[in-house]
Amino acid sequence: MSSADGPVQFDPADFGAIPSSRALRQWMRTTRRRHADRSFWQIFEDVYLVLFTLAMAGATGGNVVHHLNNNAASCTSWSCGELIQWMPWIIIPLLLATTLRMLLAVGPVSATRATGFWLLATPVSRSALLRPAYRLVIATVSVVGFVVAAVIWALLGAPLLEVFGAAVLISALLVCTAIVTVWAQQTPHRSRWTLRVADLLLIAAVIPAVVLALHKRPSTTGGAWFGAVPTYQTELVDAYGYGGTTLGLSAITDASNTGSGQPHLLLLGVAAVIVAVVLTFIAARSLANLSRTSVIAGGELLAGLAGAASSLDISMLGDVISGRHWRLKGRVRSRRGRGARGAAIVQREFLRILRWPRRLVIGAALLVVPYAVAGAGFHVLVPIAAGFAGFVAVRPLLDGLRTACRSMGLVRALGMDLRELRVVMAVVPGLIAIIWSVLAAPAIGDGAATFAVAAGIIAGSVRQASGRPPSYGGPLVTSPMGAIPPGLFSQPARGFDLLLLCLAPVLFNLSATWVLAIPAFVLTIMFAVRPKTD
Structure with a gap:
């Protein structure tokens, strides 16, 4: 058997001495500087703007x-x-x-x-x-x-x-x-x-x-x-x-x-x-x-x-983290589905959420937010604190809806209209949002306000999960950060706008009729309108 068939052995005599990490980094630094196309003063201008902005924000x-x-x-x-x-x-x-x-x-x-x-x-x-x-x-x-x-x-x-x-x-x-x-x-x-x-x-x-x-x-x-x-x-x-x-x-x-x-x-x-x-x-x-x-x-x-x-796409941040989690997990135990059409999708969404139970634990831990605000005596801020905390707890559970809304081929394969699919895939996260709001009800202190919080969580999270990808069309808008497509400005606010709209009658201290009617109207319009895909 020749030596080529065995494992390769490293011999410094063949390749030279192993360089130290410091020498290697010094060589890489020298190479980058040799190919640099910006002067020191150009770099200093950018650094100065950053430091000046941090100083102003800090002051x-x-x-x-x-x-x-x-x-x-x-x-x-x-x-x-x-x-x-x-x-x-x-x-x-x-x-x-x-x-x-x-x-x-x-x-x-x-x-x-x-x-x-x-x-x-x-x-x-x-x-x-x-x-x-x-x-x-x-x-x-x-x-x-x-x-x-x-x-x-x-x-x-x-x-x-x-x-x-x-x-x-x-x-x-x-x-x-x-x-x-x-x-x-x-x-x-x-x-x-x-x-x-x-x-x-x-x-x-x-x-x-x-x-x-x-x-x-x-x-x-x-x-x-x-x-x-x-x-x-x-x-x-x-x-x-x-x-x-x-x-x-x-x-x-x-x-x-x-x-x-x-x-x-x-x-x-x-x-x-x-x-x-x-x-x-x-x-x-x-x-x-x-x-x-x-x-x-x-x-x-x-x-x-x-x-x-x-791209100012908040939902994509969760997608990146979720993708890394499933890649590291590798595989899961498959289970036989039950039901047909909508019932089957609801059952699969429930199993998908249970396969990552740590998100449910984080959602339960976020109940600390409304109770802490209530315990601090800021009762006026309890509904809005509960709304945002519940949004953070429920939104990661809608990854399936986001995947379907970003893939029309998957929607056609499921054989359902996108509007119906949004309703079906929001059933399990909606039930979890209702349970979360009921558990936070003692801190919220009012049944109508609790309904507004639950409706805002469901409407906001579903809207953000079923939103279109960022649009880069149209004329660019000049900003201190450079030219930005106008379609990017609406990305961070998507979902939070409906949440605040549902909580508005509670914050303005309107009657219980308006506190119940406005969130119910927002939910009805939310699930009645077909999501845009282009």
């Missing part, structure tokens, strides 16, 4: 947050005290679960297909090649986590030093969470268990939100669950008789003024930062265990998300 947002922080700090009502007490137990699990799910959806360490084919398949150190992407993920998570935590704690009315300490602590926790996702990316078994932990965190965030919403408030009439909260002075004099501060809130106010809890926050933050730094270096040594399949899949997902974002 505007900072002023708004500062104003809201002053208003929240001056609030001394019973609702504000309860909000400060329970909100961290809602926000922290939500942030951790969101970080786990988003990073595991991407990778978190990712690379393009070209990098995976030309570089990761070579004998060059894989850890060194993936280390820049790993550092970018850690830096992004730390910065975004710090900003989000600082904004949330500032909105709660915390003093500056406490805001800084909470931001440092939560940022370090999120970095540790990102490191866990890097560890979980190395094997599919770890990824599955990490996603289950994320689901448990989402469920854990629901419990304090329900407690916050259903907690009985003190009032002059003996208390009400979802009634109007009395004014501060009346509440204090009639319910407690102290005239200055309530017993429960006085300790919070004193702690905020004296800053007694701030050193503990800072110490915990410093300890968490040390742990995060140590884990960052440990995880960097295990990057060689990442497979090319998982790394390239993340790069393809980012490329698809960038393409969907450039």
Whole structure:
């Protein structure tokens, strides 16, 4: 047997010494600069515009947050005290679960297909090649986590030093969470268990939100669950008789003024930062265990998300994530269908939703939104918060309808009119939307408003799922981002317009007749009109 029949052995004498990752990146950087067709000042103009825009947006947002922080700090009502007490137990699990799910959806360490084919398949150190992407993920998570935590704690009315300490602590926790996702990316078994932990965190965030919403408030009439909260002075004099501060809130106010809890926050933050730094270096040594399949899949997902974002098509973003999920899953157990025509399609849609049960868990966890808003005392905003949260929960369940509306060949193969097909495929998601709205009814507090929320969720999600692809026809419109086809401007608002139309009578405090009539009329027109396909 000749040597050519055996496995190929790498011999440095035949191919030369293996280059280091740093030398390889330096060579690639030099090659790119050699073929660059833009001068430094042209690049600087673009960077300057981006930095100037970020500075303006940061200054505007900072002023708004500062104003809201002053208003929240001056609030001394019973609702504000309860909000400060329970909100961290809602926000922290939500942030951790969101970080786990988003990073595991991407990778978190990712690379393009070209990098995976030309570089990761070579004998060059894989850890060194993936280390820049790993550092970018850690830096992004730390910065975004710090900003989000600082904004949330500032909105709660915390003093500056406490805001800084909470931001440092939560940022370090999120970095540790990102490191866990890097560890979980190395094997599919770890990824599955990490996603289950994320689901448990989402469920854990629901419990304090329900407690916050259903907690009985003190009032002059003996208390009400979802009634109007009395004014501060009346509440204090009639319910407690102290005239200055309530017993429960006085300790919070004193702690905020004296800053007694701030050193503990800072110490915990410093300890968490040390742990995060140590884990960052440990995880960097295990990057060689990442497979090319998982790394390239993340790069393809980012490329698809960038393409969907450039077309302003929100539904396409969900399609990209859904497509990656089913490609990684590979196959499912087939089941025999039942019924004929519409009944068969309803049964298949039900099975399709059950094959990805994690979306149902996320939808159940989104019940935290209306209950949290109700517990914070913002009863006017509960219907709109419930509407948007329910929209996010139900919209991913309509992938089958979106596929049918984007493929006329599939519609002809099913043998039904597109209008009838839209009604049939919306049956199961519509029932889930009704169940979700009923579960959120205690926070909404009114039967007519609950019907408006359910109708808005169904109408908005079905409209977005059955919408046409983006239109690139017509004259271009000049914008700061360049020339944009006018058909793209309607893409982000599709679906949300019907949701707001159904919620409008609730927000304007109209009578129950209008609250029931307008959403019912919108639903009737929605399912009576045939979707446009061109």
